[in-house]
Amino acid sequence: MNLRLDHLLDDLRANAADILKAIDADPLLSKRQSGELVLANASGALFTPQTAHQLFAKGLVYRRDPFELVSLPLVKIYNLGEKNVSAADLAGIAAGPGNARLHFLHKLDGTLIQRFQHRGRVYFTTRGMIEGGPCYGTQDEDAPARTRNFDFLGTARRLAARKYPALVEPRPEFENLTLVFEFIHPETRVITNYGDREDLVLHACFDKVDYRYRTFAELKELAAAHALAHVEEFAPAGHTLGEQIESLLASIAGTDQEGTVITIEHDHRVVYRVKVKGPDYLRVLKLVVTCTYDRTVEMFDAHPDWTGWADLETHLRSLGREQVPEEVLGFYREHYDTFAAYLANCEQLRVWAAKVGAEVRRAAETEAGTGNDRLLRKCFAARAVAFPNRALLFTAFDGRLDLKAVREFARTPDEARAALARV
Template sequence: MSTRLDDLFDILDLETAIDAGYVRAQQHPHLPLTIFNYTEKAAYERAWTPVTRQCRGLIADSNTSEIVARPFPKFFNHNETEAAALDFNEPVVVTDKADGSLGILYPTPTGWAIATRGSFVSDQAQHATALYRGKYGSWTPPPGVTVLFEIVYPENRIVLDYGATDDLILLGLVDIKTGQTLSAGAHFLGIDWPGPIVESFPHGSLAEALAAEPRANAEGLVVHLLTSDQRVKIKQADYVAMHRIVTGFTARRLWERNAVHATLAAHPDMPIKRVAQQLRLDPVEAHGIVDAGTDWLDALRAKAPEEFLAWIDATIRDQQHVAANLIAEVGATAEQLALLPRKDAAALLVDHPHRGLVFAALDGKPITAQAWASIYPAHERPFWTRTEDAA
């Protein structure tokens, strides 16, 4: 008997999640297939339910609702609350957290194809399908399971450098009917995959995996707890820092957008060129920030990796808090000194850390841009740097 969507969750819950923007359904361009994937909104709002967790590249027949591919459900970093109660001594399989795109093998009338987590036709999906058919087309996957790969090739580099590697790295299997999963690696049985298999490690428990030393040119580990069939990620701090910098999610980049929009909100008639000058920004970049619109934060969240959403919000909130406090403090100081002769006010401000801002406020000049300029973030350096080991 085939497995249908309503065997996994209530269809009304799926429809509600789609209507609320937590799940996106994409139709195959030529076949009666639909792929369901949780959205950026679900990740940002942490709207994790049986529906959103299962919709991580879930593929079903559009007419019958029969599931044709069932990937791993959404799993979390080990220190996230959604990771639930974990037995740190439970037997595990520990594998490398590969740094590419998830590839989901699914059947078509013309042969097997590969989708990515939310698309049948992404660049990565098309590349992986061509690679699979050209290199592994004679291999037949076991019946009743979904085979999952990491898609790695030079043009799909995220952070880690895999050199000229262009291949499909086997990650594991999911039994479509039961949802039971198997991890590729040292404990993997039952499949004669002729291509590369994700690297595995001898750690015997989650506790041992957490105590493992960081590796060069690595994202981290995936720990599959065998008894409970749970998975958790352990991401290396150096990888997270490098990912943030490579993808442009630095405190300075956030500051630029924060500062420009805060200045224009306080002084809407100020010319952009003047805003750029006071913030010490390239006028072209300042214009680009303005042209991107006031919904820049929503757009930023939409493309941000999930791990950075909390960091982005905290960084923006902290910057706004510091700027607002500084403006209030300078305004209060200027108000107190306004009744004094200029010479006396200047004498009192000799050692003031924001002397120029206070004088600007005393002169009735706008100080928002100057205040933001004074909290420009320090340079962020990556913890990980490329070495010969990364080649």
């Protein structure tokens, strides 16, 4: 596939209806609708784009009847080395005709948010969610699983209203522009630790009139005009692109910074983007992928003598920094806190079921008398069905009510919270 942005966007301009029809009909792409607007993104079944139209489906928004492009955040960006793209290839593109420029932009480790306006209304979306659309499934493919209940769009809009009010109202100067931000929030941290920072950082702008991405210089001008935060760029040393990449990677070695997006511009157009990720970031990312809530629970269940976080932390530290670096330890703590809250809710359910079950049994015994277990169970059942979580009451009746039984009844933190809310 041709990965040159200028060529892809020229094709999209010339063949928009056909490309959007292909996106609309593609079963490997998920669609979320908000009124007449449709947001398209890769589904879980699509690991990497297989056809050219799938390169655009990274949060693209369009209309049907007739097919029309409304907003385009980012076209698929590959990592250096993928699709046989080498530093030498990039150097060749950067040396192309025209006023060529090359930027090493910071690759921020947050969540993509696009902002556009349509028919007098401002919309915010992630790659997978659009305001006014259904709220289920993954909001962003890069967001960690623990954030599945986080309100990305609502939080981003409130943050914009507080820090960058120009973004929440339709403005003539933003017409036909897609503003692409990296949303940073302490509750949605992936790998890089930004502390308590909450921000929307502008890092791209698609111009639907010219079917091009604004250059970095234009991006900075737009940000300055509206007091927006914008992405910064590295200035790596070196005479060749390869030397500059090596210099940049050396400068972020030992940190949790993700890396860079190398952006090549010819005249007033962005013609190529490619990601370069730092080895330390990739190492931690690989470890974080295995640092899951389920794995944390499995470790606790395998060590019934553990009583709290201190036991888990001691075990993890004993594995060594290569297996569990300090950055990953924090993610385990988040999973532990979730598990501890789940256990506390399960214990509350157990206490409730024991108390109510005993009361229902006494009433049933009064009605059934003694010596007839079958009648006693029937009388108990007639009363228990009036209560929520009645399966726990029957477990109490059978003398099997313990924390393990409650965890079998409410297997996840969400199920435990829901069950507790019913009592």
